[in-house]
Amino acid sequence: MSSSEPTIPQAEVAGLVMPAAAMVITSFRLFVRMRQGRLWLDDAWAALAMVFNVGFLVVVWLYLHDYARYPQDTRVALYYMVAQFFYAVIWSSRITILFTVVRLTFPGSLRRMLVRTVFVFLIAWMVLAAQIFWTCAVQSGWKTESRPQCSIGRNVAIAQIISDVLSDTILIIAPFRLIYRVRLTKAQKIRLLSVFSTSAITTIVSLVHAYYVLANAGLKVIVAAIFEESVSLIVANLSVVVAFLFRISTEESTTPASLELKSIITFGSQPTRKSAQSNPLSTPSMVVAIETQTIQMGDFSMSAKHEAGRDGNDTEAASLESLSKPGLFHDA
Numbered sequence: 555m556s557s558s559e560p561t562i563p564q565a566e567v568a569g570l571v572m573p574a575a576a577m578v579i580t581s582f583r584l585f586v587r588m589r590q591g592r593l594w595l596d597d598a599w600a601a602l603a604m605v606f607n608v609g610f611l612v613v614v615w616l617y618l619h620d621y622a623r624y625p626q627d628t629r630v631a632l633y634y635m636v637a638q639f640f641y642a643v644i645w646s647s648r649i650t651i652l653f654t655v656v657r658l659t660f661p662g663s664l665r666r667m668l669v670r671t672v673f674v675f676l677i678a679w680m681v682l683a684a685q686i687f688w689t690c691a692v693q694s695g696w697k698t699e700s701r702p703q704c705s706i707g708r709n710v711a712i713a714q715i716i717s718d719v720l721s722d723t724i725l726i727i728a729p730f731r732l733i734y735r736v737r738l739t740k741a742q743k744i745r746l747l748s749v750f751s752t753s754a755i756t757t758i759v760s761l762v763h764a765y766y767v768l769a770n771a772g773l774k775v776i777v778a779a780i781f782e783e784s785v786s787l788i789v790a791n792l793s794v795v796v797a798f799l800f801r802i803s804t805e806e807s808t809t810p811a812s813l814e815l816k817s818i819i820t821f822g823s824q825p826t827r828k829s830a831q832s833n834p835l836s837t838p839s840m841v842v843a844i845e846t847q848t849i850q851m852g853d854f855s856m857s858a859k860h861e862a863g864r865d866g867n868d869t870e871a872a873s874l875e876s877l878s879k880p881g882l883f884h885d886a
Contacts, residue, residue, distance in 0.1 A: 559771070559772060559774060560773055560774065560777050561773075562618055562619075564777075565618050565773055565776055565780070566615065566618050566619055568777050569611065569614040569615055569776075570611065570615065572780050572781060572784035572785075573607050573608075573610055573611040573614075573780070573783070573784050574611065575784065575788065576604075576784040576785075576788050577604055577607055577608065577787075579787075579788050579791050579795060580600055580604040580607070580790075581604070582791075582795060583597070583600060583791040583794045583795055584597055584600065584601060586794060586798050587794060594653070594657050595653045595656075595657070596650050596651075596652075596654040596657055599646055599650040599653055600647075600650045600790060600791060602646050603642075603646035603787050603790065604787070606642035606643045606646055607639075607643050607784075607787055609635075609639045609642075610636070610639035610640060610642075610643055613632055613635040613636050613639055614776070614780065616632055617629070617632040617633060617635075617636050617776075618776070621700075621701050622700065626697070626698070629701065629702050630697050630702045633702045633703060633704065634686070634687070634690075636776070637683075637704075638683055638686070640779050640783050641679055641682055641683045641686075642679075642683075643783040643786060643787055644679075644782065644783055644786050645676070645678070647786040647787045647789070647790040648675055648721055648722075648725060648753075648786070648790070649672055649675050649676070650791075651725045651750075651753065651789070651790050652668060652671060652675065652724075652725060653672070654790075654793055654794075655668060655728045655729050655732065655750075656668045656669060656672075658729075658732055659732055664732075668728060671724060675721060678721065682710075682713060682717060685709070685713060686704075686706065686710070689706050689707065689709065689710055690704035690706065693705065703772065703775070703776070706767055707767075707768075707770075708768060710767060711765075711767040711768045712764075714763070714764050714767070715760070715761065715764045718756070718757055718760040718761070718764075722753045722754065722756055722757040722760075723757075725750070725753040726750065726751050726754060728750075729746075729747070729750040730747065733746050733747055733750075749792055749796050750793065752789045752792050753789060755785060755789060756782070756786045756789050759778070759781055759782045759785050759786075760782050762778055762782075763775070763778035763779055763781075763782045766778050
């Protein structure tokens with residue numbers, strides 16, 4: 555073992571602290587969404603990623619801590635489980651981000667394309683997970699080591715690099731059209747794009763992990779995998795956590811004002827729900843409710859109505875204006 559290689563106790567600490575931090579942030583995200591009554595598919599995938607993250611934490615601890623007491627077959631099985639839970643957290647986190655963008659996207663071609671991309675991500679996940687088995691199955695020497703670790707080699711590293719870069723690029727580009735269609739200041743758009751662009755952090759960490767895989771760097775591969783899966787899950791929750799923190803910051807730093815003076819940025823809406831009024835004596839009419847996703851950023855110098863403009867065909871503007879006054883349209 556080289557002097558620069560982490561020790562097993564150091565790897566154990568990383569294997570506890572990083573997944574635990576990701577679990578806390580995910581739990582906070584789910585709490586916020588549940589309290590707001592906005593649980594959706596992206597939250598379901600975040601919860602699933604957290605379950606996989608707990609499994610990863612457990613098997614990494616068993617794999618690293620006092621592994622000598624386990625039978626050899628159990629040690630080999632633990633290595634396979636570490637690899638599979640790693641992929642499970644990585645790809646379920648990416649699907650979480652993708653569904654976050656989907657829920658903010660209006661029905662149309664872009665939304666359909668994003669939903670199809672979810673299936674592409676699932677296929678990539680299955681292929682990479684299977685690649686571990688067919689690569690390591692033909693190697694027998696590693697299975698007799700005291701702490702078994704398969705040398706997954708060049709092909710697996712290349713596959714990881716390609717899939718990581720392409721998928722993270724999709725997650726960075728996907729929100730651009732959505733955000734630029736909303737009427738915001740340049741600074742606000744940059745702020746929001748920065749939140750979604752944090753997927754680039756996952757790409758950087760994944761490249762480091764792939765480098766160690768290519769170098770067959772032993773315990774460094776495990777530590778890099780710990781950081782990559784934890785960072786992936788943390789990044790998947792940032793859009794919700796940052797939105798919540800901005801809302802709290804705005805509420806604390808501004809004086810109470812009417813809804814017309816509050817800057818509520820509407821990203822998109824869910825499909826409208828229509829229901830006829832139940833009173834048979836009233837004039838026949840239709841009540842339309844639009845569910846919107848909002849982030850409260852700060853005060854504008856103009857009213858929401860003026861900001862929205864008078865273009866009735868602008869869906870984002872209509873949603874923004876509807877939040878500034880009571881009426882048939884309201885934030886669900």
